[in-house]
Amino acid sequence: MTTIEQQTLASLPKGFGLAIINSKAPFSSNDGKDALDVALMFGSFEQKVSLFFQGDGVYQLIANQDGRLVSIKDYLKTFSAFEFYDIEDIYVCQQSLVNRQLNETFHINDVQVLTSIEFSKALNRHQHVLRF
Amino acid sequence: MKTLAVVVTTPPYSHLTITALTYVEAALVAGINVIGVFFYQDGAMHANKDISIASDEYQAIAHWQRLQQQYQLPLHICITAAEKRGITCDSIDSEQVNKAFTVSGLGELVELTTKASRLVQF
Numbered sequence: 522m523t524t525i526e527q528q529t530l531a532s533l534p535k536g537f538g539l540a541i542i543n544s545k546a547p548f549s550s551n552d553g554k555d556a557l558d559v560a561l562m563f564g565s566f567e568q569k570v571s572l573f574f575q576g577d578g579v580y581q582l583i584a585n586q587d588g589r590l591v592s593i594k595d596y597l598k599t600f601s602a603f604e605f606y607d608i609e610d611i612y613v614c615q616q617s618l619v620n621r622q623l624n625e626t627f628h629i630n631d632v633q634v635l636t637s638i639e640f641s642k643a644l645n646r647h648q649h650v651l652r653f
Numbered sequence: 654m655k656t657l658a659v660v661v662t663t664p665p666y667s668h669l670t671i672t673a674l675t676y677v678e679a680a681l682v683a684g685i686n687v688i689g690v691f692f693y694q695d696g697a698m699h700a701n702k703d704i705s706i707a708s709d710e711y712q713a714i715a716h717w718q719r720l721q722q723q724y725q726l727p728l729h730i731c732i733t734a735a736e737k738r739g740i741t742c743d744s745i746d747s748e749q750v751n752k753a754f755t756v757s758g759l760g761e762l763v764e765l766t767t768k769a770s771r772l773v774q775f
Contacts, residue, residue, distance in 0.1 A: 539766060539772075551694070552694075555693070555694055555734075558733070558759060559693075559759060559762065562758075562759040562760060562762070562763055563763055563766075566760065566763045566767075568763055568766070568767060649766055649769070649771075649772040650772075650774075651660065651772070651774050652774060
């Protein structure tokens with residue numbers, strides 16, 4: 522939940538695996554789950570994958586949600602398994618949170634809140650990008 | 654040698670699929686090594702033989718088939734995405750799966766991504 526230093530980002534090597542951008546709210550479409558499946562598959566093949574949450578995608582990180590209330594399997598619970606798949610780089614766009622008046626209270630740990638510039642720089646470190 | 658992998662997430666009746674096809678064909682004509690196209694989400698619908706699009710509209714599936722034959726372009730569909738869209742993939746000879754497509758899983762996407770110099774999503 523800390524804003525990471527730009528220097529930290531600058532020290533990362535180029536061509537740094539796959540970035541997955543999550544841009545959709547969790548329960549209105551299947552995109553979040555589809556993105557999660559891709560992330561976990563890359564993790565289980567020991568391929569570097571980072572997750573970016575932007576726009577309505579930030580709702581996927583907000584605490585105290587339960588998809589079961591709207592009869593949807595709560596795939597957000599699976600986010601807590603990221604550490605077992607060595608998915609450690611999870612970034613959220615601060616401006617997207619501010620625009621939606623959301624607190625930096627997430628249902629998983631070690632989410633890094635980045636300014637727009639930091640967010641785009643972190644994204645730029647990756648060789649490949651998929652967006653859902 | 655530079656390699657390209659493409660991910661298609663749009664259905665065969667989507668205009669965005671035409672953009673994907675135009676892009677892939679341009680790459681092939683330019684001699685770029687396109688190592689495969691992975692059909693995910695609604696993209697998996699391309700492999701459904703039972704889809705029939707009005708004859709005066711763009712025939713995306715036929716064009717993918719043509720590229721596959723002409724350039725030996727591998728076309729992979731995600732089995733999970735396909736099955737939830739009514740395409741039965743349980744046997745190798747599933748009659749519902751268009752033969753131009755290979756039934757694969759997300760592991761194939763991992764492989765294509767790690768091999769590709771560039772990955773482009775539609």
